[in-house]
Each structure stands twice: as C-alpha cells, then as structure tokens.
Amino acid sequence: xxxxxxxxxxVRMRDVARMAGVSTMTVSRALSDPSKVSVEVRERINAAVQxxxxxxNRLAGSLSSRRSTLVGLIVPNIDNSLYSTTIKAVxxxxxxxxxxxxxxDCGYGSQKEEALIGAxxxxxxxxxxxxxxxxxxxxxxMIRRAGVPVVEIGNLPADPLDMVVSYSNHEAARAMTxxxxxxxxxxxxxxxxxxxxxxxxxDRQRGYRAALAEARLAEDPQLVxxxxxxxxxxxxxxxxxxxxxxxxxxxxxxxDVLAVGALLECQRRGWAVPGRVAIAAFDxxxxxRHLMPGITTLRLPRAEIGRRGAEILLDRIQGRSxxxxxxxxxxxxxxxxxx
Amino acid sequence: xxxxxxxxxxVRMRDVARMAGVSTMTVSRALSDPSKVSVEVRERINAAVQxxxxxxNRLAGSLSSRRSTLVGLIVPNIDNSLYSTTIKAVxxxxxxxxxxxxxxDCGYGSQKEEALIGAxxxxxxxxxxxxxxxxxxxxxxMIRRAGVPVVEIGNLPADPLDMVVSYSNHEAARAMTxxxxxxxxxxxxxxxxxxxxxxxxxDRQRGYRAALAEARLAEDPQLVxxxxxxxxxxxxxxxxxxxxxxxxxxxxxxxDVLAVGALLECQRRGWAVPGRVAIAAFDxxxxxRHLMPGITTLRLPRAEIGRRGAEILLDRIQGRSxxxxxxxxxxxxxxxxxx
DNA sequence: TTGTAAGCGTTATCAA
DNA sequence: TTGATAACGCTTACAA
Numbered sequence: 001x002x003x004x005x006x007x008x009x010x011v012r013m014r015d016v017a018r019m020a021g022v023s024t025m026t027v028s029r030a031l032s033d034p035s036k037v038s039v040e041v042r043e044r045i046n047a048a049v050q051x052x053x054x055x056x057n058r059l060a061g062s063l064s065s066r067r068s069t070l071v072g073l074i075v076p077n078i079d080n081s082l083y084s085t086t087i088k089a090v091x092x093x094x095x096x097x098x099x100x101x102x103x104x105d106c107g108y109g110s111q112k113e114e115a116l117i118g119a120x121x122x123x124x125x126x127x128x129x130x131x132x133x134x135x136x137x138x139x140x141x142m143i144r145r146a147g148v149p150v151v152e153i154g155n156l157p158a159d160p161l162d163m164v165v166s167y168s169n170h171e172a173a174r175a176m177t178x179x180x181x182x183x184x185x186x187x188x189x190x191x192x193x194x195x196x197x198x199x200x201x202x203d204r205q206r207g208y209r210a211a212l213a214e215a216r217l218a219e220d221p222q223l224v225x226x227x228x229x230x231x232x233x234x235x236x237x238x239x240x241x242x243x244x245x246x247x248x249x250x251x252x253x254x255x256d257v258l259a260v261g262a263l264l265e266c267q268r269r270g271w272a273v274p275g276r277v278a279i280a281a282f283d284x285x286x287x288x289r290h291l292m293p294g295i296t297t298l299r300l301p302r303a304e305i306g307r308r309g310a311e312i313l314l315d316r317i318q319g320r321s322x323x324x325x326x327x328x329x330x331x332x333x334x335x336x337x338x339x
Numbered sequence: 340x341x342x343x344x345x346x347x348x349x350v351r352m353r354d355v356a357r358m359a360g361v362s363t364m365t366v367s368r369a370l371s372d373p374s375k376v377s378v379e380v381r382e383r384i385n386a387a388v389q390x391x392x393x394x395x396n397r398l399a400g401s402l403s404s405r406r407s408t409l410v411g412l413i414v415p416n417i418d419n420s421l422y423s424t425t426i427k428a429v430x431x432x433x434x435x436x437x438x439x440x441x442x443x444d445c446g447y448g449s450q451k452e453e454a455l456i457g458a459x460x461x462x463x464x465x466x467x468x469x470x471x472x473x474x475x476x477x478x479x480x481m482i483r484r485a486g487v488p489v490v491e492i493g494n495l496p497a498d499p500l501d502m503v504v505s506y507s508n509h510e511a512a513r514a515m516t517x518x519x520x521x522x523x524x525x526x527x528x529x530x531x532x533x534x535x536x537x538x539x540x541x542d543r544q545r546g547y548r549a550a551l552a553e554a555r556l557a558e559d560p561q562l563v564x565x566x567x568x569x570x571x572x573x574x575x576x577x578x579x580x581x582x583x584x585x586x587x588x589x590x591x592x593x594x595d596v597l598a599v600g601a602l603l604e605c606q607r608r609g610w611a612v613p614g615r616v617a618i619a620a621f622d623x624x625x626x627x628r629h630l631m632p633g634i635t636t637l638r639l640p641r642a643e644i645g646r647r648g649a650e651i652l653l654d655r656i657q658g659r660s661x662x663x664x665x666x667x668x669x670x671x672x673x674x675x676x677x678x
Numbered sequence: 679t680t681g682t683a684a685g686c687g688t689t690a691t692c693a694a
Numbered sequence: 695t696t697g698a699t700a701a702c703g704c705t706t707a708c709a710a
Contacts, residue, residue: 361697365695
C-alpha cells in the first residue's frame with residue numbers, strides 16, 4: 001500500500017520511476033524537458049510525482065550537471081533600506097528565472113568579504129553580486145579560479161573584477177557640491193560615514209574636493225567630518241557645524257540618514273533651514289520629500305542597479321553573453337526647500 | 340610544474356590528495372576534523388590546499404553526508420526595514436555556526452510562499468524560518484514530508500507548524516488601544532495595512548476590538564481603515580479621519596510608517612498633536628523618537644526574534660534539542676508626546 | 679522515445 | 695592513523 005516513502009518520507013527519483021514503470025532517466029527528462037517524453041508516459045510520471053509528493057534534490061542535480069541555480073549577494077549591511085531596495089530588485093529578477101539568492105553582509109571590510117566569497121563559491125554559486133569594490137588579493141584569486149561571473153554594484157571601480165553596474169559616487173558628490181556652490185553657498189561642509197575601508201565614501205570625499213576646486217572655494221579641514229550612521233549622528237553634527245566659530249552655511253550629508261537627523265534637530269532648535277544652514281542629502285529616501293522643508297538630495301538608481309545587475313549576470317550565467325560590461329547609471333539632483 | 344589545476348582552474352579533493360601523497364579520505368578528515376589526522380600529514384595537506392587554492396565543493400559534501408548548511412528565510416517583503424532588522428539578527432547567528440542564509444520574499448500571499456518553500460526544500464535546506472503564519476495545505480505537507488525544523492516568527496499562530504518565536508500581534512494591538520483609552524481618548528481609530536491574507540493585521544484588528552469592548556467604547560466602522568503602506572498613505576488617512584463629520588480623537592496606526600506620514604502631515608497643516616488628534620504607532624522605528632512630538636509606539640523585539648529564532652532552529656538542526664518550542668516575547672508601550 | 683552505464687566530488691563505513 | 699569501496703540522487707553520453 002504505502003509505497004509513498006519508507007516511513008522517512010524521503011522520496012527519490014528512483015521511487016517515482018518505479019511507480020510510473022519507467023527508468024529514472026525518463027523521469028528526469030519528463031521533469032526538465034517534458035517534450036522529450038511521450039504524452040502517455042509523461043502523464044504517468046506526473047501522477048506518480050503528485051502521489052508521492054516528490055521534490056527533486058537540486059544538490060544532486062547541480063552536482064551532476066555542474067550547473068547551479070544559486071547566486072550570492074554580498075552587501076555591507078543588510079539592515080539598511082538603501083541596500084534592501086537593491087536586494088529586492090535583484091531577488092525579483094532572479095526568481096523569474098528560477099534562481100535562488102543567498103545574501104550575506106560583510107560590514108564594510110574586505111576581510112569578512114573574503115570569507116563570504118569563499119563560502120559562496122564552495123556552495124558552487126553560478127554568479128556573485130558584490131556591493132563593495134575593494135577586495136583582498138585572495139578574494140580576487142578565488143573568483144578567478146572559480147571562473148564565475150561577478151557584478152560589482154556599489155561604485156565604479158578603477159580596476160573592476162568583471163562586470164559593473166553602478167553610478168559614480170565621485171560624480172554624484174561632485175555634482176551636489178557644485179549645485180550648492182551655484183546656489184551661492186561658500187562654506188560647504190561634507191559629512192560622511194567613516195571612510196576607512198570604504199571606497200564609496202572615499203570617492204564622495206574626492207568628488208567634493210574636486211567640486212570645491214572647480215568652484216574656486218577654499219577647502220577647510222574643519223568642514224570635512226566623518227560620523228557613524230544614524231539620526232543622532234546627524235543631529236549632533238549639524239549643531240557642531242552651525243555653532244562653530246566659522247560656521248558652515250551649507251552641509252552636504254553624504255551618507256545614511258544623517259541629513260534627516262540634522263533637519264529634525266534644526267526643527268527642535270528652531271533653526272531656519274536654509275536660513276541658518278542649508279542641508280543636502282545623498283540618497284532620495286521617501287522621507288526627504290515629506291519633511292519641512294523637503295531635503296535637497298540625489299536620486300540614485302538603487303532599484304535599477306539591482307535589476308540590471310541581476311540581468312547582465314544572468315546573461316552570462318545562461319551563456320547569452322560573454323561581454324565584460326560596465327554600466328554607468330545616471331543620477332540626478334532633486335532640488336527642494338532645504339537649500 | 341603546473342599541477343595547480345588543469346587550465347580550467349578546477350581543483351578537487353583528489354588533486355589535493357595526490358599532491359599530499361594521501362587518499363581523499365585523509366584530506367576529507369584533515370579538513371573536517373583535523374584531530375583525526377597526524378600532525379605531519381595534516382601539514383602536508385594544508386600546504387597542498389594552499390598551493391592549489393582548493394575550495395571544497397559543499398554540494399558534493401552535503402549530498403554525501405546528507406547534511407546541509409543552508410537555512411531558508413521567507414519574509415513578506417525584503418524591502419522593509421522592520422524585516423531587515425530581523426534578517427540581520429538571523430544572519431549573524433547563522434554565520435557564527437557556519438550556515439548560509441537564503442532569503443526570499445513572498446509578498447503577503449501563501450501561494451507564493453508555497454512555491455518558495457518547495458524551492459528551498461529542493462535545495463535541501465536544513466531548516467526554514469517563516470514570517471507568515473498562514474500556509475497552504477500543500478506547504479504543510481511538503482514540510483512534514485521533508486522533516487525539516489521550522490520556526491514561525493511573525494505572529495503566534497493558533498496552529499503552529501513546528502516552533503514559534505514571536506510576540507502577540509493581538510496583545511500588542513490590544514495593549515496600545517487600552518493605553519489610549521486610559522489616556523482618555525474616546526474615538527480611537529485603527530489604521531492597518533490591507534488585512535487580506537495577512538494574519539498579523541487581522542490579529543491587530545481583533546486586539547483593537549477586544550480592547551474597545553473592555554474599555555466599553557462603542558465600535559465605529561468608520562474608524563477602522565485599511566491603507567496601503569507608505570508615508571503618503573498615512574498623510575491621507577489622518578486628513579480624512581480628522582476632517583470627518585465625527586472625527587477621531589486618537590489614531591492608532593498599526594503598520595508600516597503610516598504614523599510618520601500622518602505626523603508630518605499634521606506638521607504641514609499646523610494641526611497640534613495631540614491637541615487636534617493623538618497619534619500612536621506600532622513599530623518603534625528610530626525616527627519615532629526624533630519627530631516633534633515623539634510618537635507613542637510599541638517596542639517590539641524585532642532583533643531578538645531573529646536571534647532566538649535562529650538559535651532554536653540551530654538547536655534542532657544540530658540535534659541539541661527535539662522540543663517544539665513556542666517562545667512568546669515581550670513588547671512594551673513607549674509613551675511619548677504624540678498622545 | 680526510452681534505457682544503460684558511468685560519473686559529478688564528497689563522506690560513511692569498515693578494514694587494515 | 696590511514697585507506698579502499700560504496701554510496702549520496704541526479705544527469706551526461708551513448709546505445710537500443
């Protein structure tokens with residue numbers, strides 16, 4: 001009676017084959033490419049699959065075929081809505097082609113990234129998506145040996161591993177700084193996250209400096225600040241920069257939700273924005289538009305990066321392309337009341 | 340010279356074994372339990388592993404040992420900081436024990452969840468973490484047959500699949516509604532996300548009704564509203580409920596960032612909070628504390644749910660426990676200026 | 679259209 | 695402590 005798995009509930013292709021009176025090979029074909037099997041046999045197999053509650057073992061399948069449906073994604077911090085916008089887009093594209101997404105976060109360090117790359121390659125991922133653009137030599141060696149396609153999505157690196165889909169952090173920071181200069185601000189401060197081990201933050205600082213030079217504004221070391229992420233951080237910084245002996249007239253918060261914390265602190269203190277100080281932000285979070293005043297910011301293609309990144313990775317995984325593409329996506333400045 | 344992989348770069352355990360002059364079994368032991376191998380041989384093997392840049396193939400390892408290091412997590416929406424707090428905590432715990440996390444989102448529907456559960460089981464995950472508490476019969480059947488441990492984390496279901504780590508949405512909504520009643524509000528509105536296919540929202544609505552009954556407040560269907568997520572949604576709703584013929588005197592936004600959108604709309608319109616209307620929220624986002632006034636809300640154990648959930652799952656995966664535990668974590672009300 | 683045989687790269691088992 | 699052999703559950707390659 002109960003051919004349906006021997007107590008353990010474990011059903012293998014063999015069992016389905018026996019039930020349908022065919023060989024495992026025929027079952028395999030019926031599942032992966034039904035057109036290769038006669039209608040009659042196909043129906044018997046489907047019935048057996050249903051009856052047994054059979055689920056194919058992809059571990060065995062991938063091992064045998066040397067093809068995997070796993071893609072690894074490494075971001076600096078899962079717990080951050082900026083990254084999750086991208087993650088969501090990647091995940092949608094991959095699912096539609098039957099791939100599975102493995103996600104890990106590496107903090108902002110390339111050492112931890114190395115361990116994760118090793119773990120993912122050991123799982124035989126078909127491809128990798130990396131947010132950081134800084135990697136250890138060993139990471140590079142492992143990726144080269146494994147021969148899997150890689151997309152870097154957090155920045156436009158000078159020396160890419162393989163493919164790239166991103167915007168330019170340098171250009172974005174430069175554009176916003178020039179925008180502030182054009183609006184007439186002369187003492188423009190830059191607040192970023194800690195730059196150590198973070199190529200994106202470094203590029204933003206460089207972009208800011210480039211813009212100051214172009215606008216013929218003097219660079220004041222007092223006006224370049226690194227802070228940990230968070231609303232409190234932004235609040236603290238705006239107070240410090242506005243109450244300094246030589247105060248900033250505009251502050252460009254190039255990271256996280258620092259600008260929001262700053263604006264809310266100004267509200268609490270009754271400081272007019274931009275009367276007392278102008279505030280600009282980096283990422284166009286939905287919130288920026290709802291605050292009073294709305295915060296001037298950059299619209300970055302977070303979702304599109306995820307989508308295009310996943311797409312060109314799949315093109316390579318599925319052999320539709322062999323190019324090492326580099327896609328530079330656009331950003332734009334959203335001018336609002338805060339500047 | 341170049342024994343280091345035959346051009347393709349693919350190095351198998353066999354190759355390492357040959358280089359070290361031992362059998363593959365000895366290499367396998369040296370990697371998984373070095374104490375079982377003599378020091379001298381171990382060193383030769385380590386040297387060969389380094390020289391060859393060998394990465395073990397976990398697909399083969401898992402297939403052979405019938406053990407997997409993969410854990411599947413299914414949330415309603417990756418792109419939501421509430422879930423990402425939990426995801427982060429899960430991910431940390433799993434990494435520390437050498438497990439990999441596969442993440443997918445199922446919208447709020449159990450049909451899509453079913454497909455994902457199937458995909459994860461096909462990958463031979465060692466365990467599953469599910470945020471939704473509503474599942475199809477087929478999902479339940481697959482999980483039972485596969486025999487993998489499962490933790491549900493989004494709610495306390497009446498009929499759990501296996502283990503549960505969560506707070507009670509019913510009790511949380513009830514507690515906040517009673518809190519508002521005790522503060523003297525008499526026309527308390529409830530705004531939730533769409534309740535269809537969402538056991539958490541349904542429980543919140545039930546908890547609200549239970550509290551109204553306890554507080555002997557009449558239930559007004561006009562005061563129970565379902566809205567899509569988002570700041571705009573909250574803004575729109577507060578306007579509607581305050582300008583109604585019989586306006587609400589307090590609004591409990593039981594979902595997403597609706598309360599933030601509402602408070603910001605009140606700021607824009609110059610409505611005093613709580614003078615014109617009181618506002619309470621569900622999740623204690625960092626922002627709630629920074630707004631003026633601060634928003635009264637519930638402190639929910641988002642991170643602890645992830646941590647404990649992952650821990651008890653690992654206890655079962657690693658055979659340290661066989662219990663079907665249900666953990667009811669605490670929440671608490673954070674009273675602030677908005678009520 | 680279907681089946682047979684030989685792997686895929688590792689680990690369990692048992693023997694030396 | 696080490697090794698030989700046989701799985702693990704599937705797919706590739708080839709034969710019928």
